[in-house]
C-alpha cells in the first residue's frame with residue numbers, strides 16, 4: 528500500500544523527501560536558539576490549515592500570545608484559525624506549575640499529556656500536531672534513564688493514541704560533528720536539523736535532513752532563508768567546505784534547563800482546570816460571530 532505523504536510546508540523541502548512526511552508519524556526539528564524551530568512548526572501546521580485540515584499547537588516555553596505575535600511578524604494570521612476553531616493552541620504551563628507544587632514529582636506525566644491531547648485532537652479531528660519544544664515534557668530530574676523512558680513513552684503514545692502527523696521541536700547545540708543526538712531524535716521517524724554557520728564574514732541558516740525513515744534522501748545540507756509570508760524557504764545546497772558552526776553558548780542547553788525551577792515561570796498557577804491542557808482563548812473576545 529502506498530503511504531500517503533504530508534507536506535512539511537517548507538518551500539523546497541518536500542521534493543527532497545519524496546513529497547513530505549509519512550502520515551501519522553512523529554518528526555523532530557532540532558536546532559540551537561533562534562535557528563527557526565518555531566517557524567518550522569508553525570508553517571507545518573499552516574500548510575494543513577490552508578488545506579482545510581485542523582491542527583493543534585502545544586507551546587511549552589512561550590506564551591500563546593507570543594506565538595501569535597511571532598506568527599504575525601511572519602505575516603501569518605493565527606487568530607483567524609483560532610476563531611474558526613481549526614487551530615487550538617494549548618499552553619503546557621500547567622504541567623509545570625503542578626510539578627512545582629508537588630516536590631516529589633520530578634517529571635511530567637506523559638500519559639496524562641497524551642490523554643489530554645487526544646481529547647482535544649479527537650474532538651476537533653485534527654490532522655497535525657506540533658509540540659514546541661518537547662524537551663521539558665520528557666525531561667526528568669530523577670537519575671538518568673528516566674528521560675529516555677519518558678521520551679519513548681511519549682512517542683509511542685502519540686503513535687498509538689493519535690492519528691495526527693506530529694512535528695516536535697528539540698534543542699541542540701548547533702554543532703553537527705560532535706553533537707550527541709537527543710533521545711527523541713533516535714525515536715522519531717525523521718529529524719530535520721537547523722543550524723546557523725559562518726561562511727566567511729556572514730552567517731548562513733542551514734537545514735540538514737539528518738534522518739528520514741523510509742525515504743531516500745541526499746546527505747546534503749541546504750541553505751535557507753526565513754521570509755515573510757512563507758517562513759523557511761530552502762534556497763540552495765550549501766557550498767563545501769563547511770566552516771565552524773556558530774557557538775552561542777558554552778553551556779549545554781539541556782543543562783541550562785535541568786536545574787531549574789526556572790524552567791517554568793508559571794505565571795498561571797491560577798484556578799483549577801478541568802483539563803490540564805486548555806485551548807488558548809483569544810483575549811476575552813466575543814462569542815463567535
Ligand SMILES: Nc1ncnc2c1ncn2[C@@H]1O[C@H](COP(=O)(O)OP(=O)(O)OP(=O)(O)O)[C@@H](O)[C@H]1O
Pocket residue numbers: 558559560561562563564565566567597600601602753754755
Ligand atoms: N518576519 C520575519 N522575517 C524574517 N525573519 C524572521 C522574521 N521573524 C523572525 N525571524 C527570524 O527567525 C528566527 C527564528 O525564529 P524561531 O522563533 O523560529 O526560532 P527558534 O529556533 O524557535 O528559537 P528558540 O530557540 O528561541 O525557540 C528569528 O531569530 C528571527 O531572526
Ligand SMILES: [Mg+2]
Pocket residue numbers: 564565566659
Ligand atoms: Mg522556538
